[in-house]
Amino acid sequence: MTHAPNDRAPSPTYQKIAKTLGQSAPSGTDLQRNQQKIAQLMAQLNQIVLDKPQAVKLALSGILAGGHLLLQDLPGMGKTTLAQGLAKLLGLSFSRVQFTNDMLPADILGMSIYDQSKLRFEFRPGPIFTQLLLADEINRSSPKTQSALLEAMEERQVTQDGQTYPLPQPFFVIATQNPLQQAGVYPLPESQLDRFLLCLSLGYPSPMAERELLKGQDRRELLKDLDTVLDTEAVLLAQQGVKQVYVADVVLDYLQRLVAKTRASQEYHGLSPRGVLSLQRAAQAYAYVSGHMEVTPEDIQAVFAAVADHRLGQRFAPAQVVGGQAPQTIAQRILADVPVIV
Template sequence: MSQLQADITATQQALQQIIVGKTQALKLATTCLLAGGHLLLEDVPGVGKTTAAKALAAVFGLQFNRVQFTADLLPADILGAAVYHADSTEFRFHPGPVFCQLLLADEINRASPRTQSALLEAMAEGRVTQDGTTHALPQPFFVVATQNPLEQVGTWPLPESQLDRFMMRLSLGYPAHADERLLLQGEDREALLAAQQAVTSAEQILAMRKAVRSIHVSSDWLDYLQALLAASREAGVQQGLSPRAGLALKQAAQAWAWLHNSEYAKPDDLQAVFVAVAGHRLGAGDQRAGEQQAQALLQQVAIP
């Protein structure tokens, strides 16, 4: 086990101190961060989406910003704007909250499509272009967006094309009985977050991402991935998985394998990340249906 892998194990322990009983979801979130993707958390209010994002930022030592999305939020409110300075008589760019390492985009589906797409462009490009000037975003840049499935009034659901930009969609769900008891008995989460020391640094995360990219995928393994992709496209009525989804699956599986101290990707790693990565891209906007389809694909497709 390398030092980096020892560090990542430590981050998982620290995360579990704050978010009780969500081991799998936290691992997947970490996987998403390591694979260089962005994360969409979809859940009922109050299960700890925001706490989870803050915990990720605190544990991984990332510079954290939060934007609460509302219907009147404008792109410049996120990206920043050129402001006239009277003393120097010139416009100077004032970076918006997007210039950070971990951006929590809370209730992203409450903002107008125009604002949504401004953020999603920044996510995809890793930079912001304003008035012909390009400003690079800091590295690593990790967006955790949350959305609320029940509150459909006054929301603009993310279109499929934009959902595709998120590597994973996760649900935390209600805690189990024993975990909830721990939560109720334990310290205040905010206090825990405040006391949390960073386990890693931004530089270490970049090194981890590099290590993840070197995880070996054999041709046997790629056969399995392609079989899954092909099966999703044959399903017919709905849209299948895009090549971008295929890449995301591969990167996520590599990160999952690395997270589990492996030097190569196994079919198990692909299965572990498949629903999280493919679920929101299937089912044509119907979230539950997408996850069920992803599950069904895993059941149908034999490992070559």
């Protein structure tokens, strides 16, 4: 498949954002330069999160697609390190919330407190008012607390006491969750799972990577040494650049065949229209991160499991990340059954 040239004219929205940021409308060369920075960012992040280049690439693709990430794995696998590394390299303000079973929605969103000097209630923003929120071990909190994130993740705003407060832009949630087999966890409802663009698992490192961890510098020290590669303005422009990535009709045909296959099963509900849009957006972001401006079937295949499995009811189990050949997921079986060309 021939890739569309990198000098395609930016959209009016892209030009408008650039103008708002006090920049000229980006050319194909600007997009290429941004992609060079993205390659640099991934290289640095791969020095922190060892032996997981595909997970790193997918995580960055999710961020540049404007979506939220769910990282599910056993404790101590590097989920928090990945989130902190992304925040540092992208120059985003960062907050971490440790979810517990006694946490209340106000602990995340904020609350109104009476100010005696002004004789009125004033809203005190919670930790969610940041550009990147790490919701650590999200499934250890009650469903009531989990649902507090729904409006923020979908609408990028918080409503308290009848007042609506916009969240900073850009805004992302990276949530981590432990296996359901562990004590003290609550399964995330389908409505919340659907808010996450991608769901990833890191798994155990290879013996070589583990040896480097044992002999190398502490990951927390390495995180302190990271410098920002893409600032907030560059992230916003990259998000608009993702929307410029071309999707040919023949690729859309393949995407829709995959979606139709998910809806043909009696074992699970198929992808919703929001899920379909998420699949296209993730594939565009993956293509952009890969350095080309046209989606290929390989881009769709690369993101399909991360977009679809958690929406199709695929539950994470520790056995899936323990050494040996992992069993096929629902999405992988669908990919094997659906031809690229008919």
